[in-house]
Structures are given as C-alpha cells and as structure tokens.
Amino acid sequence: MSNNNLLGRRNFIKGMGAAAGVAMAAPALAISEKADGVKWDQQVEVLIIGSGFAGLAAAIEATRKGAKDVHIYEKMSYFGGNSAINGGLFAAPDTPMQKTEGVKDSVDTMVADQLAAGRGIADEALLRHVAEHAVEALQMTLDAGSEYHPYLQQLGGHSVARTYQTTVSCGAGITQPLLQECRKLGVHTHNRAKFEGFLVGDKGEVVGVKMRQNYHFGEDQPGEVINIRAKRGVIMATGGFAQNVNLRMAQDPTLTAEVGCTNAPGATGEGMYEMFRLGAIPVHLAHIQSGPWASPDEGGFGYVSNYSIYNFPHSVAIDRLTGKRFMNEIADRKTRADAELNCRDAQGNALPPILITSYKDSKKHPNTKKVIKYNVGWKFDSVEALAKHFDVPLAPLKAQIAEYNEYVKAQNDPQFGKNMTEAKDKYIEAPFTVVRLWPKVHYCQGGVQINTNAEVKDSFTGQAIPGLYAAGEVCGGIHGVSRLGSCSIPECMVMGMTAARSMMKA
Amino acid sequence: MINLKAVLALTFGCFLSLSAQAVEIRDHHKEVIGKDCKTCHDNGIKQFPSDQACLQCHDVDDLAEQTARSEEDKWQNPHDNLHYGKELPCQECHSEHDTKKPLCSNCHTFKYDKHKE
Ligand SMILES: Cc1cc2nc3c(=O)[nH]c(=O)nc-3n(C[C@H](O)[C@H](O)[C@H](O)COP(=O)(O)OP(=O)(O)OC[C@H]3O[C@@H](n4cnc5c(N)ncnc54)[C@H](O)[C@@H]3O)c2cc1C
Numbered sequence: 001m002s003n004n005n006l007l008g009r010r011n012f013i014k015g016m017g018a019a020a021g022v023a024m025a026a027p028a029l030a031i032s033e034k035a036d037g038v039k040w041d042q043q044v045e046v047l048i049i050g051s052g053f054a055g056l057a058a059a060i061e062a063t064r065k066g067a068k069d070v071h072i073y074e075k076m077s078y079f080g081g082n083s084a085i086n087g088g089l090f091a092a093p094d095t096p097m098q099k100t101e102g103v104k105d106s107v108d109t110m111v112a113d114q115l116a117a118g119r120g121i122a123d124e125a126l127l128r129h130v131a132e133h134a135v136e137a138l139q140m141t142l143d144a145g146s147e148y149h150p151y152l153q154q155l156g157g158h159s160v161a162r163t164y165q166t167t168v169s170c171g172a173g174i175t176q177p178l179l180q181e182c183r184k185l186g187v188h189t190h191n192r193a194k195f196e197g198f199l200v201g202d203k204g205e206v207v208g209v210k211m212r213q214n215y216h217f218g219e220d221q222p223g224e225v226i227n228i229r230a231k232r233g234v235i236m237a238t239g240g241f242a243q244n245v246n247l248r249m250a251q252d253p254t255l256t257a258e259v260g261c262t263n264a265p266g267a268t269g270e271g272m273y274e275m276f277r278l279g280a281i282p283v284h285l286a287h288i289q290s291g292p293w294a295s296p297d298e299g300g301f302g303y304v305s306n307y308s309i310y311n312f313p314h315s316v317a318i319d320r321l322t323g324k325r326f327m328n329e330i331a332d333r334k335t336r337a338d339a340e341l342n343c344r345d346a347q348g349n350a351l352p353p354i355l356i357t358s359y360k361d362s363k364k365h366p367n368t369k370k371v372i373k374y375n376v377g378w379k380f381d382s383v384e385a386l387a388k389h390f391d392v393p394l395a396p397l398k399a400q401i402a403e404y405n406e407y408v409k410a411q412n413d414p415q416f417g418k419n420m421t422e423a424k425d426k427y428i429e430a431p432f433t434v435v436r437l438w439p440k441v442h443y444c445q446g447g448v449q450i451n452t453n454a455e456v457k458d459s460f461t462g463q464a465i466p467g468l469y470a471a472g473e474v475c476g477g478i479h480g481v482s483r484l485g486s487c488s489i490p491e492c493m494v495m496g497m498t499a500a501r502s503m504m505k506a
Numbered sequence: 507m508i509n510l511k512a513v514l515a516l517t518f519g520c521f522l523s524l525s526a527q528a529v530e531i532r533d534h535h536k537e538v539i540g541k542d543c544k545t546c547h548d549n550g551i552k553q554f555p556s557d558q559a560c561l562q563c564h565d566v567d568d569l570a571e572q573t574a575r576s577e578e579d580k581w582q583n584p585h586d587n588l589h590y591g592k593e594l595p596c597q598e599c600h601s602e603h604d605t606k607k608p609l610c611s612n613c614h615t616f617k618y619d620k621h622k623e
Contacts, residue, residue, distance in 0.1 A: 077557065077595040084589045085613065168581070172589045191557070191595075216554050216597075265612070300613030369578075374615045 032278050035199040035207045040229045044188075045069035046503065047209060047230035048237060049195045049271060052083035053171070053489055054472025055237035056178040057140060057496035063185045065504040067232070070187045075194035076217055076266045079179055081239050082473070085264055086171025087306045089155065089486035090141075090148075090164045092134035097152050098162060105160050107131040114487060117157045117332045118480025121284065126478045129452040130487075130494045137493035138164065144177035154313060154422050155485040156292075157332035161422070163486040169306050169366060174489070192216065192223075195238070195271055198278055198468075199227060204458075205466035206234050206278075217266065233467035233506065235499045236456070237492075240444035240473040241269025242288065248441065251286040260440035262291055262301040272474050275448045280470075281459045283477035285446030290439035292336035296352050297376040297436055304376050304435045307367040308355050309485060313422035315357040316404050317437065319343050323387075323396035325404065326353065328416035334482040337439040352436040354390055356401075359431040368433060377435040386432055401428050443483055447476030454499035469503055471495035529603040538563070546602065557595040566592045582616050584608060 154161035166173025295304035327339035371377030455464030570586035581588035
C-alpha cells in the first residue's frame with residue numbers, strides 16, 4: 001500500500017514535479033499543532049474519529065446523554081472498519097441466553113478467563129469495567145435491531161459458553177443497525193475524511209483536529225485540510241494497525257508482507273501514532289495476534305474463519321505430516337497459532353494442517369455450505385478419500401480418530417487436555433468436512449493507554465490528556481498477551497459508551 | 507436510466523477534448539456523455555468524481571435489482587451487500603479509465619462475470 005510504504009512514497013515524490021511534490025508530502029508532514037491563531041473552518045460538539053463499534057457506540061451514547069451535534073469522521077469511502085467485516089461474535093457474562101441455557105457465569109469468571117489468556121500482563125480494572133457493562137452494550141445492539149443466533153458458543157480460552165453471534169455471522173449485523181440508529185438520532189457521518197493531527201490549547205488540551213476532506217484511500221489526490229474545533233473533545237476510535245506492514249514489522253519482524261491479514265484496508269494506525277506524538281503512553285505494541293482459524297485458501301477472514309471457530313470444539317486438527325493431533329483445538333489463540341506454524345514438511349516448508357469435522361455437526365453452521373460451494377473447504381465420504389486428498393498417512397490418522405472418539409466418550413482428553421463438554425456425543429464420523437488452517441495477522445493488543453473513563457493518559461504526568469478520549473482497538477494493554485475471541489466487541493462498545501459518558505460529564 | 511441532467515451536460519457542457527484524449531471512456535458512456543469530463547468530474551477535472559457523480563444517471567435500487575442473487579447468496583449482491591448495504595461508493599469497485607477488482611475479492615472468492623476488472 002503506497003501510503004504506508006514511506007520509502008516508496010519518498011521515491012515517488014522525488015520523481016514528480018516540485019508542485020505536485022508539495023501536495024503529496026503534506027500528509028506525511030502534518031502533525032499536531034498549537035491551536036493559537038488557527039482559523040477554525042468548522043465547529044462541532046462531539047467529534048468522533050472512526051466508524052467501527054467503538055465510534056458508533058460512542059455516537060449513540062453521546063446523543064442519548066444529551067449531545068445535539070455529534071459527528072463521526074471516517075477516512076474510507078465506506079463506514080464500519082474492521083467491525084463491519086468482523087465475525088459477529090459477542091461475549092458477555094450473565095446474559096439472558098445463559099439463564100435459558102442454564103450456563104453459570106459471572107463477571108469474575110469472564111475476567112478470570114481473560115486474565116489467564118493475558119498471561120499476567122492484562123489490565124484487570126479495564127477488563128472488569130468491560131465485563132460489568134457488556135450486557136448494556138449487547139442491549140444497545142438489540143435496541144438498534146441486531147439479531148442473534150438462538151444458541152451460545154464456547155470459544156477457545158473461555159471456561160463457559162458465553163458468546164452470542166449475529167444471525168448473519170458477521171459484525172455487519174451490528175454495524176449496519178448501529179449506523180442506521182446513528183442516522184435516526186441525527187448523528188452526522190462523514191466519509192473520506194481523514195484525521196491528520198490534533199490542535200492543542202495552551203494547557204495541552206485537545207481543542208480540535210486537522211481533517212483532510214475528499215480523501216481517497218490509496219490514491220494520489222491531495223484533497224483539502226480543514227481545522228475543526230471540538231467543543232467537548234475528541235474520541236479516537238481509529239482501530240488497530242494490522243494492515244500497516246512497516247509498523248507491525250517494527251514491533252515483530254516476523255510479521256512480514258508474506259503473512260496474511262484479516263483486517264480491513266483502513267487499519268493502518270496513524271491515529272494511534274498521532275496520540276503518541278501528543279504524549280500518550282504506548283502499551284504492549286509488540287503483542288500482535290494471529291488468528292488460528294484462518295484459511296490459506298481465501299483472502300482475509302473469508303468464510304472459513306467462522307466455520308472453524310464454530311467447529312473447533314467438536315473437531316480434530318491434524319498435522320498432515322504425522323496424521324496426528326498437534327494441539328488442543330480450543331486452546332487460546334496464541335497457543336494454537338504457534339502450534340499451526342510448527343506444521344511443516346520435511347524440508348521445513350509450510351504444510352497447513354487440516355481441521356476434520358463430522359458433516360452432521362458442521363452443517364449446523366450456515367457457513368459450511370458456503371465453504372464447500374466456494375472451494376475453500378471439502379466434503380469426503382471416507383477417511384481414505386480425505387487422507388488421499390491431503391496426502392496424510394492413513395493408518396496413524398485412523399488410529400488418532402479412534403483414540404479421539406474414546407475421549408469424546410470419556411469426556412476427557414489426556415492427549416491435550418481439551419475441555420470436552422461441547423464435544424459430548426459428537427464423534428468424528430464420516431461423512432467429513434475439512435478445511436485447511438493457517439494463521440493470519442488479526443488483532444493488535446497494543447495501543448494507547450486509557451483509564452476506566454476512556455481518558456487517554458499522558459506519559460509524563462500520568463494524568464488524562466484533557467479533551468482526548470479513546471476506545472476500541474486503538475487502545476492497548478487491556479487484554480495482555482492474548483485476547484480471547486469475541487471479547488473485542490464488548491470492549492469496543494463499552495469503552496465507546498464510556499468515552500461518551502465521560503465526555504458528557506466533563 | 508439516462509436522466510435529463512446528463513443529457514443537458516452533454517449538450518451545453520464545455521468540451522475539454524484535450525484532457526479527454528488520453529483517457530479511455532467506456533463506449534456506452536461515450537454515447538451519453540461525449541467528451542464532457544465535468545459530467546462525472548464534478549469536483550474538478552484533476553479530482554476524482556464525487557460519490558454522487560455516478561448516481562446522476564444510475565439508480566442504486568435498480569442496480570441492486572439487476573445484480574440480485576438467490577436467497578442463499580442474497581448478501582453477495584455487490585449493490586446491496588451484507589457489510590455495507592447499498593452504501594458502497596461506486597468507485598470502490600468501478601473505474602472508468604482503468605480496471606479494478608471488486609472490493610469483495612479482498613476476502614471472498616465470489617465470481618462477478620460481468621464486472622470489468
Ligand atoms: C475479520 C475480523 C473478524 C473479527 N471477528 C471478531 C469477533 O467475531 N468478535 C470480536 O469480539 N472481535 C472480532 N474481531 C476484532 C474486532 O472486530 C476489532 O477489534 C474491532 O472491530 C475494532 O473496532 P474499532 O471500533 O476499535 O475499530 P474499527 O472497526 O477498525 O474502526 C476503525 C475505523 O477508523 C478508521 N480510521 C482509521 N484511521 C483513521 C483516520 N486517520 N481518520 C479517519 N478514520 C480513520 C478506519 O478506516 C476504520 O473504519 C475481528 C476482527 C477482524 C479483522
């Protein structure tokens with residue numbers, strides 16, 4: 001992507017005429033400035049940057065708390081960011097559906113599960129704040145018209161089933177209703193509007209932003225920068241930086257352009273870096289998570305990811321070289337992604353492992369049909385056919401499946417310690433469906449540090465930077481080493497709502 | 507679906523034949539628009555057309571109807587899709603003077619036979 005590759009960009013500018021060069025270089029030079037004497041082109045009450053879960057929830061909540069003039073700015077031509085392509089999986093404790101299904105859960109249990117995945121460096125206060133308000137966020141989506149499957153799922157690393165999923169199995173089942181709700185409430189939504197820097201008052205408070213209008217992502221067109229004053233302050237909801245190969249490699253050199261990515265193109269991180277320039281505290285930037293349920297046979301998140309997230313509890317993941325299992329299929333993400341990356345042929349080349357599921361169980365997920373139809377997954381009538389297709393040694397595979405079925409019966413997995421509750425009575429039997437697995441860069445745990453008021457903390461004073469709030473994936477440190485699946489939606493929405501509440505109180 | 511505004515633009519518009527020379531224009535557009543770049547380039551000749559430019563002549567509801575798919579695949583309708591509804595600006599997938607991949611291909615293997623890549 002040309003606008004992320006600074007070196008490429010500089011060379012390109014060098015090759016152009018001087019006049020064009022100035023226009024092109026402007027975005028790279030724009031940084032936060034003193035607001036003294038700037039000419040304000042516009043003034044708004046609540047200024048939100050980014051149109052994903054965090055930004056949309058913030059806009060709705062600000063309006064409900066009395067704001068009259070709320071504006072969302074989005075640099076892409078379309079609204080929704082990662083949230084619009086997300087899997088639609090939403091975790092919350094003590095939900096109505098848990099009551100119907102007889103699942104015992106609590107804020108404490110959800111926080112404990114997340115702390116375990118965070119491996120000692122997660123932010124307990126923030127996790128607790130999010131878990132305590134997750135049901136409110138779920139309710140906001142229901143009020144706006146989101147619909148959910150009538151069953152709960154138990155995702156990797158969660159000790160109980162606590163995850164709702166939209167009926168369309170996608171975050172758009174939430175962003176579309178929230179966006180409509182915003183419009184109904186009179187929230188102003190601006191596309192092709194790229195945030196480029198803060199305008200700062202005498203006391204270091206954020207008083208406004210520089211906004212590039214008529215911005216065309218990935219294209220060479222200057223557009224126009226205007227200064228917008230934000231009367232109550234600015235909420236940064238600009239998401240993660242998984243699509244910015246330079247920045248992610250600065251944190252983890254193994255995450256080269258060859259590693260796939262599930263994120264929307266706009267996840268490039270400049271909003272976060274602008275906050276660092278202002279003094280925000282960077283936390284956990286090097287913890288970048290790869291999704292262990294992705295497929296090398298399609299781009300992005302595609303269809304396989306949700307298919308395998310649903311099916312992992314009652315499936316076996318097989319190393320094609322040995323014909324044997326190589327991981328607990330519902331361990332947390334990092335454990336599984338690392339295990340998958342170890343699946344290599346005798347020469348050390350990547351040999352994506354396979355996930356084998358009984359068709360009788362997989363077909364309950366709406367994606368199964370699509371996975372087969374779009375040639376990113378396959379159906380087989382026998383182990384022999386399956387083994388032949390993927391070149392897996394037959395005898396060990398057969399033995400492994402027989403062994404695993406004993407674990408299903410005994411409700412105990414001595415091989416990898418998998419929790420077999422969700423696998424009860426789900427034996428691995430023909431016909432099978434099979435997908436290939438390979439991790440893709442998926443989520444940035446790192447970002448700016450915030451407190452439980454969604455205020456951004458200053459690295460020198462430890463105090464909140466006045467007028468600046470952040471919510472969603474742009475924030476860091478909440479989840480620690482590994483974020484559990486379905487825990488971002490509640491976080492983004494709760495912190496978006498929290499930012500709006502704090503701002504309206506300030 | 508040719509509306510009056512575009513036809514008027516064709517008749518009275520100022521003809522910028524110089525800049526129009528180098529660029530390709532699809533034949534069906536040439537018939538309606540001729541060489542009046544401003545018909546589409548409503549933000550100025552050196553700028554991309556606005557997101558509303560194509561909608562002067564094309565109606566998104568009609569387009570959605572034309573590209574509708576069966577119930578099972580209904581959300582793959584590029585003009586009324588799961589992620590963005592009917593709101594995706596035309597320029598995300600279409601380019602008049604160039605070729606472009608549909609946005610869906612970032613993540614999906616859907617086929618759009620009539621789309622000019
Ligand atoms: C494919 C996929 C599936 C996922 N599935 C799940 C799931 O099922 N459950 C779950 O809990 N989590 C899931 N996640 C994680 C979750 O979706 C994200 O963490 C979440 O959507 C982030 O929301 P956000 O509001 O912080 O940012 P986003 O939704 O990414 O929105 C940020 C927006 O800000 C815009 N922006 C960025 N910079 C600027 C700028 N300079 N100026 C203006 N606008 C800017 C971006 O274009 C973007 O639209 C998934 C993630 C992906 C990628």
